[in-house]
Amino acid sequence: MIDPDGYRPNVAIVLMRPDGRVFWARRVRRDGWQFPQGGMNSDETPTEAMYRELREETGLLPEHVDVLGSTPGWLRYRLPQRAVRRNDRLVCIGQKQVWFLLQFRGEESDLRLDLTDTPEFDHWRWVDFWYPVEHVVNFKRGVYADALHHLAPFAREAAGSQAIPKPAFDPRRPFGVRGPYGRRRKAGVPAGRAGTGTESGPSQERAGPVLGKGEPGRGER
DSSP states (O other), rough: OOOOOOOOEEEEEEEEHHHHHHHOOOETTTOEEEEEEOOOOTOOOOHHHHHHHHHHHHHHOOGGGEEEEEEESSSEEEEGGOOOOSSSSOOOOOEEEEEEEEEESSSGOOOOOSSSOSSEEEEEEEOTTGGGGGGGGGGHHHHHHHHHHHHHHHHHHHOTTTOOOSSSOOSSSOOSOGGGGGEEEETTTTTTTOOOOOOOOOOOEOOOBOOOOOOOOOOOO
16 A cells, blocks of 8 residues: 555554663564564554554554554655665555554563564564664664654653653754665765664663464555
């Protein structure tokens, strides 16, 4: 499902513990880490898609979370040229997303990454609220900054201002300098050096337990 402007409708999930730390996961067979996200099916609302993706990618059910807030309308990001499939009948140039902030109410044993035949993640960890903005792959950094800026007031109300301090960057301005093909790069980094999304720093990395297969089909990514 791609809109007339070339964007695929998508939902993204920020899963937060009561202490303000958020769920951060590594994609299967890749170095990149990100929040759970996935495409909407044509018959789904954003909320319905969010709960489906939550189950497929983290193993959690609605009773394991409270919805604290969401972004108003769509937030968009463009794909780098190398990821645009020009041979497709409908060319997807990027994603338009509704972001949800969820408070985790379950136990860590409830988190399971292998409920589908094609799991999205193979490891996860808890990180500080603003950490993902500077550690996600470069072309997503702008939308991550925008989304967390919108969601931060809800997070502070739940976890407190000490757990969710003001970010080191200015979320009201574009994150870094826009590079070629719609990528965002940090000022001073030459154009053409794409980020890898790899992790750095101390880790509390965890592997999700392997479960049985056969969950319902996944939405477009």
